[in-house]
Amino acid sequence: MPSDAPAPGATLPSNVPFPLRDLLGFEVEKGHGIGVVRLVVRDRHLNPNGVVHGAVPYAMIDTAMGAATMSILGDDFLCATIEIHTRYFAACSAGELTATATIRKPGRRIVHLDAVVTDDQGNEIVAASGSFAVLPRPSNLPRPSNPAATGR
Numbered sequence: 001m002p003s004d005a006p007a008p009g010a011t012l013p014s015n016v017p018f019p020l021r022d023l024l025g026f027e028v029e030k031g032h033g034i035g036v037v038r039l040v041v042r043d044r045h046l047n048p049n050g051v052v053h054g055a056v057p058y059a060m061i062d063t064a065m066g067a068a069t070m071s072i073l074g075d076d077f078l079c080a081t082i083e084i085h086t087r088y089f090a091a092c093s094a095g096e097l098t099a100t101a102t103i104r105k106p107g108r109r110i111v112h113l114d115a116v117v118t119d120d121q122g123n124e125i126v127a128a129s130g131s132f133a134v135l136p137r138p139s140n141l142p143r144p145s146n147p148a149a150t151g152r
Helices: 019-024 055-070
Strands: 028-033 034-040 077-088 096-107 110-118 125-136
Touching: 019 055, 019 077, 028 055, 028 125, 055 077, 055 096, 055 110, 055 125, 096 125
Parallel strands: none
Antiparallel strands: 028 034, 034 096, 077 125, 096 110, 110 125
16 A cells, blocks of 8 residues: 555544535545545445446546545645546446545646546456646635545
8 A cells, every 4th residue: 555545534524514425425535645435335326227327436536536636735725627537347236436546647737637446356447537627715715624624
């Protein structure tokens, strides 16, 4: 495991409002330049064919990339998705999924990332590349009081 991998306790606290996390039931972790999202597959994640709906790993990737990007930004900045290209390799219908995003090239205005979603056997389910904009934090938005609180 890389030394910059999320450390225990680097999770997004459950008291930080994040309705999508609550809806899908995932956990967010981040370390310097890396974001990880974990989800236990439930019936609510399945499409009518009985496999995980493609939007679920996409949301996990987007969140992991956002967490990775936020991990390198100061409190005066936010990030926003510009684009994400996804490649779906296999279906999944049970177990745990893990999305891991890493920064490929950080920039002052755009951060480029790669991500992969694996199942609990370590098989790649989805791979992605994306870019995020770095934006100044509007003055009306509160600054995080805890660095782990900015999962995205």
